Amino acid sequence: MKSWGVLMSDNLPLMVSVNRIVQETESVKTIFFNKNIKAKPGQFVMVWIPGVDEIPMALSAPDAITVQEIGDATRALGNINPGDLIGIRGPFGNGFSPNGHILAVAGGVGVAPLLPLAKQFQGITFLLGARSVSDLLYTSILSNCTDLLIATDDGSAGFHGYVAGLLRDMDLSLYDSVCVCGPELMMKSVLDVLDTKGISQRGQFSLHRYMKCGVGLCGSCCMDPDGLCVCRDGPVFQGDILLKSELGKYHRDSSGRRC
Amino acid sequence: MKSWGVLMSDNLPLMVSVNRIVQETESVKTIFFNKNIKAKPGQFVMVWIPGVDEIPMALSAPDAITVQEIGDATRALGNINPGDLIGIRGPFGNGFSPNGHILAVAGGVGVAPLLPLAKQFQGITFLLGARSVSDLLYTSILSNCTDLLIATDDGSAGFHGYVAGLLRDMDLSLYDSVCVCGPELMMKSVLDVLDTKGISQRGQFSLHRYMKCGVGLCGSCCMDPDGLCVCRDGPVFQGDILLKSELGKYHRDSSGRRC
Amino acid sequence: MMIRLQSGPVEVGGVTLRNHLILAAGVLGTCGSSLARMLREGAGAVVSKSIGPEPRSGHSGPCLVVLEDGVLNAMGLPNPSREFMGELEPLKDEPVIVSIFGGNPDEFGEVASWFADSAAAFELNVSCPHASGYGAQIGTNPELVKACTSAVARFHKPVWVKLTPNVTDITVIGAAAEDGGADAIVAVNTVKAMRISTEVRRPVLGNRFGGLSGRAIFPIAVRCVYELYESCNIPVIGCGGISSAENVIEMMMAGASAVEIGSALRGNPGLFREISTDLYREDGISSDEIVGCAHE
Amino acid sequence: MMIRLQSGPVEVGGVTLRNHLILAAGVLGTCGSSLARMLREGAGAVVSKSIGPEPRSGHSGPCLVVLEDGVLNAMGLPNPSREFMGELEPLKDEPVIVSIFGGNPDEFGEVASWFADSAAAFELNVSCPHASGYGAQIGTNPELVKACTSAVARFHKPVWVKLTPNVTDITVIGAAAEDGGADAIVAVNTVKAMRISTEVRRPVLGNRFGGLSGRAIFPIAVRCVYELYESCNIPVIGCGGISSAENVIEMMMAGASAVEIGSALRGNPGLFREISTDLYREDGISSDEIVGCAHE
């Protein structure tokens, strides 16, 4: 009952103070804060920007999130200053469960949940994709700890084309787990490649869905046709489960309408 | 959270079923029930007679209470039948903390909390007092496990007079702990004897006060002048603490008035 | 000593339930697929997210925090409105109760009209404590409750009215629902509440105020059901803090003919099956023997 | 990060408290000696058991059960009435607030008259949810609340009015107390609740209905204080589920100028000292800096 500790009593958001902000690309920043959140790679937290909103974010390190500015909440995070407080609920979700030889496939800011994986496991092959060389994230860290392959849509670095294209020509039989995070259509393409090669069940995809509660109650992140909650049953799903799902077809907005 | 066990969830009264009723004297019965309550000798429970009331009672065994009929609730207990359910909250209070050579002093139904003590510790000297031979409780059990001395007010058995009288002529220096329970005036006389002999701090008195909550909240069992709660700080108090107390002078009724 | 109920379907408030355990409104109830999942997981019936006259995104976050002994939420009634009809298509003939809300009787009637064919029953949310102009702002006014109930009763589907505990006398609102033609009362929605983050000196919920659910409110819900059982002539469905078969029995003794379960599903989507395993036996007693028995 | 308050006396609602932590009414408050003990244990002030026009024995038992996350009680306002005057004699000049109740304004006035010399202030119990004719039966009616407050205000002692959360809109009752001349509002008393023993098929409390206190109601109490802080111009004293220095800070941010503590004393009579140790520093900030700061 005595709880003047790091965590507030109950599970009210843990308030952390921003230490350092690193501008990674034009639209992506890494925000470091003053407390470590113990989590498995691929688990996520709900990040509260007081007065603005609360949004799901992967942990790119125990004390960091990697934010791409796309709307109100992410822009507010982009304008945050050292010393500002943000709230953290979580970690939530299942995270990745890789085994054996690991191939990681990241598109854009989807590299965030895969970065802790790359640091934790040795000898990962890492495919990093982005629109252009200036959008590539964490290349120096990743080239240190993984066998890094790069793909850019415009060919400004590495393979010229989508990461899925790079994948198509690889010998995937070498890998026991394929851990993937990126834009939904990129993930769908990767899933299709795995499916073509008959190994969709080796794929572990970290999905993005609109989320409100993060704990499997509100239903805003549920997916057709099985009613799985991305926040609690996911965010990481095995490829074969996603084959028959809504992935790549539609998702639901904040009101629950398909879009 | 799953709690289809012996105890109900939370601390709602544990319902026990009456197994056996033993008429001990004209006005005293032992009621045995079908569950064991783990308690220290001298701890008490709140006994709920559904539809009637809830009253404090010592445990005279892990599965028994010893009831003297004096009012509504105790009379309802006197009319109880095998198979009837009663509720138990507790155990509550501190219980006796005897050490070394133990002298137990019981008056009337005050023997109830001392019976488990007599069974648990070897070589106790036990002074058992009652009005008359027919009011003596548990003499055969006690003569088996203790060095039993008897006193009756009318001289129909043992020493003729009050237990305190018996005590006055004993060599109390032999005893490290004197555990006492009985009518308030009897306990006061025992305390006076101990005080005269300069060993009031060796006395452990189990007090009776009107009680409602049993857990130290409602305040109905508080004693002057220190505001000690009989239910939580007691029911057992050291003699020296009681010397300057209301013991033997007054107590409070159910409305809190002194009487 | 433990009471076990007979397994099998039961009819409550005009709906044939597969068992007494119903998914509460707003919990995993925005998609047809998650409702179907809860039925697969053993729910006797499911109530949808509350659907209103216009799509709503809900309040800004945080929308929900989990406390040690309950859940505090202010979702703000996010819902797809009319488009929810599509979600129900794969659920034809399943026991799906559609929860609806509106700002006045006409809006209630309009929303109900969309689901008059697909709903097994309507549940009127006149009780959400944190959406201005809706929910409890209607449910604290007996005349409005009566009028909204009547507006939906004309679709000749069973109408359940879900009440808020945040009123001086819940029996007055229950009577209004009954007068309006309700087939059952659901009691209760969440209890109006708030927590504050002391570090940032502001309420933790985006909407500041929210509703408390889960274990903390069970004794409040039992009390409300007990009061309504004495004052109403229609069945009462108990809701609030139920997480075990024992809680179900206790609610029934207070007067509930069936129960709804929400917060306890957190982290345990298999809860309906677990409770059923504890609660039902082929040779169990009929729930009629215990519903309201604590009133004798 | 942790906020520490300046130690030392504070003046709230016309009373000089030794610190912000007050013993709540009805908890260890029937004897002068137990009130004195709580002051020795570090309470900044103490509120007595509620005293009424006639001695009462209270409801038959069980009167109280301890739940996993709270306490359910229906004491039934046992009190020694007028004879309580004697209990207060050794407490002259101590910060003792006398809680009083009655069935109408005259009875409130009569009871207050007995303590007009000995009380540091009066707290009007118009909020006990389980004593028929008293408490919440008055506290749900704004006119009666105003009249009872006026009837006591004429003794020229500070008058605190303690409100029930069991109303549709607590701010209406707060305003009535303020209109009647109250010097402070105390929020809240217990939340009306019930538990049933499934084995004997009856409510566990002798009075069937009771009031829920303790941790379970903290979010409800915070909400009530927050609402009252916005609507009233007199200080609000927070009560309900407080058990730590952190809870005290949270209540203050909601708008409480001081707090009352009851249930958390179970098993821990040294709680006032413990909270003080966490809460106060000689160089702490003034509570003025945080009272109501969650409203900005």
Ligand SMILES: Cc1cc2nc3c(=O)[nH]c(=O)nc-3n(C[C@H](O)[C@H](O)[C@H](O)COP(=O)(O)OP(=O)(O)OC[C@H]3O[C@@H](n4cnc5c(N)ncnc54)[C@H](O)[C@@H]3O)c2cc1C
């Ligand atoms: C489990 C999980 C982990 C995530 N991890 C990260 C992370 O590490 N870094 C990160 O930057 N983001 C991450 N996201 C996505 C992030 O939560 C959203 O970008 C954020 O909620 C958008 O909020 P907003 O208020 O800024 O934008 P909104 O105002 O909500 O949206 C602005 C526009 O962007 C669209 N939009 C919203 N979300 C997405 C999306 N995911 N992809 C594409 N368009 C979208 C909306 O439809 C809208 O048109 C994660 C999401 C989930 C579910």
Ligand SMILES: Cc1cc2nc3c(=O)[nH]c(=O)nc-3n(C[C@H](O)[C@H](O)[C@H](O)COP(=O)(O)OP(=O)(O)OC[C@H]3O[C@@H](n4cnc5c(N)ncnc54)[C@H](O)[C@@H]3O)c2cc1C
């Ligand atoms: C810690 C504790 C342990 C107890 N253990 C036992 C026990 O093991 N066996 C047992 O029989 N009783 C025991 N008692 C006493 C028992 O609780 C009371 O006798 C009972 O509460 C009376 O309830 P009632 O409704 O029958 O009588 P009431 O109607 O409450 O009282 C009837 C009359 O008896 C008087 N009276 C009440 N209590 C006492 C008392 N303690 N002594 C003398 N007169 C009294 C009342 O003033 C009243 O005039 C214990 C009490 C306490 C506090």
Ligand SMILES: Cc1cc2nc3c(=O)[nH]c(=O)nc-3n(C[C@H](O)[C@H](O)[C@H](O)COP(=O)(O)O)c2cc1C
């Ligand atoms: C996340 C969440 C969303 C809810 N949404 C609704 C809703 O849309 N309509 C409604 O009537 N009740 C809603 N409720 C209230 C629940 O249906 C239920 O009445 C309440 O939570 C108490 O039950 P519980 O303790 O089992 O959760 C919601 C509750 C929660 C926790």
Ligand SMILES: Cc1cc2nc3c(=O)[nH]c(=O)nc-3n(C[C@H](O)[C@H](O)[C@H](O)COP(=O)(O)O)c2cc1C
């Ligand atoms: C055993 C008990 C007795 C109470 N008696 C009274 C009373 O006489 N008058 C009153 O105004 N409140 C009474 N209350 C209510 C408390 O003063 C307080 O408002 C409530 O318990 C909430 O605070 P807590 O959660 O800190 O206990 C009582 C509460 C308890 C638990």
Ligand code: FES
């Ligand atoms: S975000 Fe609420 S259920 Fe997943």
Ligand code: FES
């Ligand atoms: S009986 Fe309630 S404080 Fe002791």
